[in-house]
Amino acid sequence: MASQQQSDAIKGAKVLMVGAGGIGCELLKTLALSGFQDIHIIDMDTIEVSNLNRQFLFRQSHVGQSKAKVARDAVLKFRPHISITAHHANIKSSEFDVDFFQKFDVVLNGLDNLDARRHVNRIRLAAGVPLVESGTTGFLGQVAVHVKDRTECYECYPKPAPKSYPVCTITSTPSKFVHCIVWAKDLLFAKLFGDKNQENDLNVRSSDGASSSEHTADIFERRNDEDIDCYGRRIYDHVFGYNIELALSNDETWKNRTRPKPIYSSDVLSDNQQNGNLDKNCSSSDLVLVSAMATLGLKNPQDVWNLAENSKVLLEAVKLFFLKRQKEIGSLTFDKDDQLAVEFVTAAANIRAASFGIPLHSLFEAKGIAGNIVHAVATTNAVVAGLIVIEAFKLLNEDLVNVRMTFCNEHPKRKMLLMPVEPFEPNETCFVCSKTPLTLEVNAPHTKFRDFIEKIVREKLGMSLPTVMQGNFLLYEDGDDLDEDERRNYEANLEKVLSKLPSPVTGGTSMLVGDLNQKLSCEINIKQREEFDEEKEPDGMVLIGWLQAPTDTENKASVQNGESTSGTGANQAMPSEIAEAKEAEVNAASKKRNFSELSNSSFSHPSSGKDKSSKNKETPCIGRSSATGCWINLLCMNSDIFSSKIKPVHGIRLILVIMLGFAFIPSSLSPCSILCHCGGFNCVRNM
């Protein structure tokens, strides 16, 4: 239980919560039950059916409504006297500027993407407000505290890039089902239904060198008056039959690999095989109803279809896209909530898998892999939300000595389910919090200013409204308030190479790049370099001082398998096999910080190599001074008892959630109300 002084700090605190999703719902409930009385919540999203299994403040009737507003209303029902202000908006919008942030004592993030996290990190640094950052991926969770000039900021150390695969594995030599999914989603689906101008490796690989990409593009176009069934079969035969035959002709490739089997539609389906019973009355606005499975009478998404069923689903899906969603063709991107797209991708991936001798998967499994879905675990969100509030307590009580970064493990590690470690100090080379200049190696007479803006300023530095200056000369700025002349000038600059800009950018000069919204600026020193390795340095520029996390594959892999959900970046939500690697990574990270402490040996900072032994001491429990901390510690110390006797993951989590609930419970509330509002004891139902 909190002391009087702590209670006062909580009551008087003004808290900004960003994100009202899986973590956010738990967090808002816990904040309210812990005595916080002035909370602002920002979320740009509306409630979807798929949120209901773990975002317990939402009900079926709320689908389509603002998350922030519904979350506020739900919590006000059981804490009517507190103030909760809901903003249904993007945190990046200009109203949430430094002045807005300065009104708060602490910022708590429950976000799901790097971009928004970076943005919050920058503004709260400029505003001088501490941040508690969080993320979960299935059973793994993480909470970190960032205090200006005292601890690392969110961008001090690199975050791993999403898992990616070598292009040739995807296009020619898949060995896992995920490779087939990436092929079906990022190549075949994109080729047939996406933007025709987008680069697509299906062009290169789908025919021999003699065929031009123009020729292969024609193959994927539906010809004038071509019967839709014939078109579907033609595409089928091309990608699963002809292309495989072509690939087989290169003996070198198959020396140490199993040779794939070409599959033609006539091998699997009879010529006049009837497809589904299309419901002619179904309108294209009923996206959920436009389903190949439904018209074919396939009901259970957890069934693994055989090759013939997959072939029928594929052809039926192509037909439905053309008959029911014709207008969208040419602009579609894969969306895990688009039933027909998921059906198409599942079927195409399975046919390819059959060809390469890879086990087939159900639509449910395929959807999880294609959508990068690591099924969220409600208890992880609840534990993480509790930890966020514990850290917020410490910050509000100016108990900086005891703030911790905490990893939530799937299984107890060294008797601990929660791994608390002291935060690192700010990274002296961080361009965000330490304002350290960066160096750009670039071939200035050959590099377009546009490439610099897109690849370096926007992509790497994460600036969304950039301004670029060379000396006193403004070379570029972005924003709504530019007049026509300015816009034209900047557009003209974008087409020039760096050395030909009105104020030339060449080796030895420097540029000042900034984002007014983020109150961030950064100096970039230019170093002339002529040669770049196309494979390893595809941008044709190298930014030195900006930390790029190592990707999961050695080779350049341009086909990526999507974005994260609630991951912090160090711990992102990914398909199950990627999540395994992530768990190892998270554990490695926590071990890295903990082992040294346990053995009392010196500790190496990840990038500076500085000895941190005096600073980063592992603490036996989080929040040692608080009752909650002791409860958690007790639990952690004894968690091996649970692990050997009952199914550990849910048992321990359940108790952790209850304890976190009890630790915050104000005397006016019964444990029963905590259970009702917390609710998250079940591992979520799979949607």
Ligand SMILES: Nc1ncnc2c1ncn2[C@@H]1O[C@H](COP(=O)(O)OP(=O)(O)OP(=O)(O)O)[C@@H](O)[C@H]1O
């Ligand atoms: N720039 C942003 N501004 C405001 N809210 C954001 C921003 N980016 C993400 N969010 C919110 O953060 C929340 C993250 O929650 P969560 O990770 O549970 O994702 P979700 O969208 O609810 O679920 P899922 O992605 O698994 O379908 C979402 O509600 C999302 O709308």
Ligand SMILES: [Zn+2]
């Ligand atoms: Zn930093």
